[in-house]
Amino acid sequence: MKQITLIIFFVLCVFATHGNAAEQPDVPAQARPNQDAPNVILIYIDDLGFGDIGCFGCEDIPTPHIDRLAAEGVQCTASYITNPPCCPSRCSMIMGQYGQRFGKYGMSRGLPIPEDRPTLAKFLSDNGYVTGQIGKWDIGTKLQRPLQVGFTEIAKTPPKKKYTKQEIAKLPKAMQQIAAKKSGSKYFCVNEAGETMWLTDYDGDSMTDFVKRHKEEPFFLYWSPEAVHSPSVEAPERLMARTTAKGNRRKLAGAIVAVDDQVGKLINALNQQGLRENTLVIFTSDNGANGSEGGSSAPYTGGKGNGTQKEGWVRVPTIFSMPGTLPQGKQHDGLIANFDFYSTIASLVGQPIPQHCDGVDLFPYLQGEQTSDAHEYLHWLNNEPGDAVRRHLIAVRWKDWRLYKKYDKDPWQLFDLKSDPREEQDVAAKHPKIVKQMAAKHAAWATTLAPLGEIPEIKTTAPKLSTGHGWASANQQEIKDQIKPKKVEISYSMLGYRNTLVFYTFEKQQSVLVMKIDNQDETFPVTSVVYQFNNNTTKEGLKNWINNQHSDARYPDVPQPILTKKLPKGFCKITSSKQMGTHDNPGPVPGKFTEYGVTFSVKARDIGKNIQLPAFTDTVKVYVQDK
Numbered sequence: 001m002k003q004i005t006l007i008i009f010f011v012l013c014v015f016a017t018h019g020n021a022a023e024q025p026d027v028p029a030q031a032r033p034n035q036d037a038p039n040v041i042l043i044y045i046d047d048l049g050f051g052d053i054g055c056f057g058c059e060d061i062p063t064p065h066i067d068r069l070a071a072e073g074v075q076c077t078a079s080y081i082t083n084p085p086c087c088p089s090r091c092s093m094i095m096g097q098y099g100q101r102f103g104k105y106g107m108s109r110g111l112p113i114p115e116d117r118p119t120l121a122k123f124l125s126d127n128g129y130v131t132g133q134i135g136k137w138d139i140g141t142k143l144q145r146p147l148q149v150g151f152t153e154i155a156k157t158p159p160k161k162k163y164t165k166q167e168i169a170k171l172p173k174a175m176q177q178i179a180a181k182k183s184g185s186k187y188f189c190v191n192e193a194g195e196t197m198w199l200t201d202y203d204g205d206s207m208t209d210f211v212k213r214h215k216e217e218p219f220f221l222y223w224s225p226e227a228v229h230s231p232s233v234e235a236p237e238r239l240m241a242r243t244t245a246k247g248n249r250r251k252l253a254g255a256i257v258a259v260d261d262q263v264g265k266l267i268n269a270l271n272q273q274g275l276r277e278n279t280l281v282i283f284t285s286d287n288g289a290n291g292s293e294g295g296s297s298a299p300y301t302g303g304k305g306n307g308t309q310k311e312g313w314v315r316v317p318t319i320f321s322m323p324g325t326l327p328q329g330k331q332h333d334g335l336i337a338n339f340d341f342y343s344t345i346a347s348l349v350g351q352p353i354p355q356h357c358d359g360v361d362l363f364p365y366l367q368g369e370q371t372s373d374a375h376e377y378l379h380w381l382n383n384e385p386g387d388a389v390r391r392h393l394i395a396v397r398w399k400d401w402r403l404y405k406k407y408d409k410d411p412w413q414l415f416d417l418k419s420d421p422r423e424e425q426d427v428a429a430k431h432p433k434i435v436k437q438m439a440a441k442h443a444a445w446a447t448t449l450a451p452l453g454e455i456p457e458i459k460t461t462a463p464k465l466s467t468g469h470g471w472a473s474a475n476q477q478e479i480k481d482q483i484k485p486k487k488v489e490i491s492y493s494m495l496g497y498r499n500t501l502v503f504y505t506f507e508k509q510q511s512v513l514v515m516k517i518d519n520q521d522e523t524f525p526v527t528s529v530v531y532q533f534n535n536n537t538t539k540e541g542l543k544n545w546i547n548n549q550h551s552d553a554r555y556p557d558v559p560q561p562i563l564t565k566k567l568p569k570g571f572c573k574i575t576s577s578k579q580m581g582t583h584d585n586p587g588p589v590p591g592k593f594t595e596y597g598v599t600f601s602v603k604a605r606d607i608g609k610n611i612q613l614p615a616f617t618d619t620v621k622v623y624v625q626d627k
């Protein structure tokens with residue numbers, strides 16, 4: 001194999017990724033930030049209205065901890081989501097850009113988020129951050145779950161409370177139908193001790209746990225609770241009784257009070273660990289208030305449901321808090337968007353803002369050095385065909401003006417939000433120049449967008465973690481969920497000796513599986529050997545070792561395996577082979593070659609020494625010299 005007379009005539013290197021392991025460009029490992037690298041916690045509430053927390057003017061729902069966050073930070077009064085509702089808002093936030101940059105013009109659930117640019121979580125994990133997620137996801141395709149797009153650990157979903165028949169019989173009528181659901185309660189779960197808990201409270205404990213466990217290293221935590229999304233009908237009296245809310249708003253008020261409690265828990269945990277000043281906390285909502293739950297957008301109008309052309313649907317309560325770095329008790333009235341979080345965080349951690357980002361670094365604005373709008377204009381274009389018609393929205397914000405229409409064919413309506421926050425006086429006819437200017441800006445912006453994206457049909461989903469307690473990490477899931485390993489396929493032949501080698505690397509396990517397929521026998525017998533390397537082995541080292549197995553080129557300083565284990569014959573089974581065509585030999589060996597697609601299935605196997613090979617099937621190209 002190593003003799004000089006050997007002629008390698010076919011070297012195909014295919015670095016392929018399979019299943020839900022997203023293609024990772026080879027980025028040099030970044031140095032871990034120092035101990036003082038700031039932490040980031042992003043709290044992203046579902047459907048929390050602009051007018052539903054104390055510091056934003058709400059009087060019937062006490063939110064002392066969120067108010068404290070504002071008192072110890074900067075309250076933003078013109079903070080927007082540009083891509084309503086839940087799913088697009090989150091996709092836009094996590095990518096740091098308008099959703100239309102990747103074809104998202106409406107709800108588009110299942111539309112992929114781009115894989116050619118890092119999510120905020122991936123960006124931070126590439127920069128040495130532990131990245132944790134708790135709660136609702138609603139981003140990307142079924143293959144793009146948190147562990148696949150940059151989160152290093154996620155809180156498992158606790159089992160739901162199941163109501164007994166006797167319990168259901170005692171419930172108010174409005175709740176009976178919800179309680180009888182097979183899937184169980186929406187907002188009551190069961191903790192590890194078997195006790196019933198309000199899910200929001202449970203999440204707060206997970207946040208505290210995450211902060212304690214990672215106090216020694218830089219972390220990013222994304223908490224996006226189910227709360228306060230409808231239906232909040234299960235809200236317990238102990239929560240509602242703390243508010244003076246009336247009617248069906250009482251249930252929502254109870255849900256909001258519980259969110260506030262968790263903010264309190266979090267501030268305490270940060271204080272206890274001495275991390276309060278070294279942690280940026282961002283608190284916001286994914287879209288505006290849900291009127292049918294009694295949510296408020298005051299002083300604006302509109303929101304979820306029938307109000308999705310109005311300001312209250314896209315203007316959200318936002319707070320940034322980082323005592324010692326940001327001013328305290330200040331208000332910022334300039335236009336900002338949720339896609340600014342990415343850029344702001346990138347700047348905070350000392351990295352350049354990635355090129356794909358639409359956002360800006362908000363620090364100079366929050367610190368009061370810049371008093372202008374971070375974005376002179378903000379734009380909306382929610383016109384995805386097939387999306388709920390009520391959600392269509394074409395809009396522009398500039399200074400105090402809001403220009404909007406529902407459909408392209410409609411005339412523009414213009415409102416001065418300062419004198420008319422409820423949008424009751426359309427002044428488009430009075431200010432044709434402003435209409436023309438804002439419309440022209442919108443049209444120019446629209447030319448920079450990607451075409452409408454297509455939702456792919458995905459048959460295999462990234463494995464959903466079973467419900468449980470505690471955390472799942474990327475590493476555990478890769479093994480448990482049998483994601484295929486990274487493959488390096490090298491099809492080659494030599495004078496007097498022919499075979500095809502296929503290498504599968506398991507980076508996390510520091511091991512390589514080598515399968516040798518014999519080309520001379522068209523039943524394609526396979527032998528399989530697994531090699532393990534020590535913990536210091538780099539990705540590059542593994543690659544060089546692989547190259548030395550099939551090439552005459554000698555890579556120096558390659559790692560040596562610390563374990564070599566031949567696997568039993570039944571481990572890999574050829575299930576089919578198919579002739580794909582014939583080729584002239586491109587190298588010096590004369591003759592023609594037949595290409596086969598050889599498919600095999602591999603059994604899961606626990607090798608010991610921390611190597612667990614997953615079950616998988618694959619097809620490789622094998623070239624056979626014609627006789």
Ligand SMILES: [Ca+2]
Pocket residue numbers: 046047085086286287
């Ligand atoms: Ca929402």
